[in-house]
Amino acid sequence: MEVQRSVAATPRLSASWRRSEDYGIPLDAVNPAFSGGVDDGSLFYDCGQEVLRGLRDTLSNEPVSMMLTDAAGLVLSRVCDEKSLVSALDKTYLAPGFAFSEREAGTNGLGLALADRAPSLVRGEEHYCTGLWGYTCAAAPVMDPVHGRLLGSVNLTTWSDKSDGLLLALARTAAGHTSTLMLARSRGAEPRPTPKGEVFRVFSASRDAPPAPDLGETWGAALAEVVAALRAGRTVGVVGEAGVGKTALLAAALRLVRRDHRILNARPPDPRDAESWLALWTPELAKDRTSVIVGGADTLPLWAASELATIVTAARGASLAVTASDAGGIPRPLATLLDVVVELPPLRRRPDDVLPLAEHFGRAARGREVRFTPAAARALRTFAWPGNAEQLRRVVRDAVTRGDVVDAKHLAPEVLCGSSRTLTRIETLERDEIARVLAEPGITVTRAAKSLGMSRATIYRKITQYGIRPE
Missing domain, CATH: 3.40.50.300 (P-loop containing nucleotide triphosphate hydrolases)
Structure with missing residues (x-):
């Protein structure tokens, strides 16, 4: 069956249509897969729902359905007050529990946003399946603010005969707010740096x-x-x-x-x-x-x-x-x-590589040979390195600015601690200061407690809490 379209296709849209054809998507029917349940216990879900509820107030008099999907295109939630639109969306299975990726439903707004990891607007006949021609869909991907992974999308759907106006801008803003809210609730985690333009x-x-x-x-x-x-x-x-x-x-x-x-x-x-x-x-x-x-x-x-x-x-x-x-x-x-x-x-499964890499990174940063004391070498080998070799490179680069011999006290406090829990900024400052004092040559826990103005019981509790490894 061949469908005549009256729309001019952009390169992205044409590529999506070709993929839909390769996937074997029928032109005249929407048959997405049903999962039977959704993950509603994640931070992404909680933050996305909060953002959509706020957007609902802004669009209270508009026939717009607001949806949150996961990275595979599975609809996690749907917020819509227009009964006729809800009924129509149910008939096309654009509802929680159904997957609407390109592979499942052909070219559509949320599927294109996930495939290209970019905000996308698909109007009427731009959809691959004729069953979706009655809608205009705007969607924007939501990225993990810390790790940079694709988490899902925010999708706004309205009737195709309605003006799409600011629909795409609203979807992009909602996706950005979801990512920002996730970062704010991540207990002090740092955002992933954006690409710097190096190609x-x-x-x-x-x-x-x-x-x-x-x-x-x-x-x-x-x-x-x-x-x-x-x-x-x-x-x-x-x-x-x-x-x-x-x-x-x-x-x-x-x-x-x-x-x-x-x-x-x-x-x-x-x-x-x-x-x-x-x-x-x-x-x-x-x-x-x-x-x-x-x-x-x-x-x-x-x-x-x-x-x-x-x-x-x-x-x-x-x-x-x-x-x-x-x-x-x-x-x-x-x-x-x-x-x-x-x-x-990962580097945590290659402990024998840590010290050779550290010496290599130190030599590259310093321009000559760098030596690590036994205490520093022990701290480097026993650390888990969640950021792998890139994290090791950063730690060594900072440490060798102090000289050609690196001791434990020269290492970043994160290396001297074993806590896997993400800390608040205040907790990070406290942990770093305790680790710094405990790294001083000849220091004892009792002397460290006195220097920090803590009792011995308190500093021992903090050492356990933050996973600090005293030398």
């Missing part, structure tokens, strides 16, 4: 490389697996937690296998900059002997991943490698190009 880092495989640290068996096994795949002409992906060293692993392998190649390291863009980011790929990939590392492939808008896959496939002599948090998150157009996916374990 490419280009370096030579045979030059520009400082001596690599001698790391342990786990790293060596992952490196050997990537090297073997590259030598066999296979396309490789490396997955693992943020900051674990995925790009470093790929770069090390490429230096060994393709010594005459330029290595192009492309960091993921802000979704709003994806179009200009893509525009830089074609001329770079046209150059001979180029190896490309696409970082954070799981954060790319789906349309951008599809365009990138097309560009890479058409390029001659260029090789592609990608990194992502997990294999399942790699967009399908890029995932189909991968022959091998290697997992790099």
